[in-house]
Amino acid sequence: MRSIDLSVVNWRKSSYSNSDGGACVEVSDDFATVVPVRDSKVSHGQVLVFPVGGWTSFVSAIRDGQLSD
Numbered sequence: 001m002r003s004i005d006l007s008v009v010n011w012r013k014s015s016y017s018n019s020d021g022g023a024c025v026e027v028s029d030d031f032a033t034v035v036p037v038r039d040s041k042v043s044h045g046q047v048l049v050f051p052v053g054g055w056t057s058f059v060s061a062i063r064d065g066q067l068s069d
Helices: 052-063
Strands: 011-013 025-028 034-039 048-051
Touching: 034 052, 048 052
Parallel strands: none
Antiparallel strands: 011 025, 025 034, 034 048
């Protein structure tokens, strides 16, 4: 896998993140084939990178309630 430059990524907070700053996930839509994901409270921490298809399936499963308690 080739490396990607995350120093210039535009991050957006998940619409499901709460307003008090906790449980915040940020994602980037800057890449055509992958979706970088990070914890907004640790902005210089590790980033997980998912293939677009895998990320789309994950988000769809959450929306459909397939991953609820």
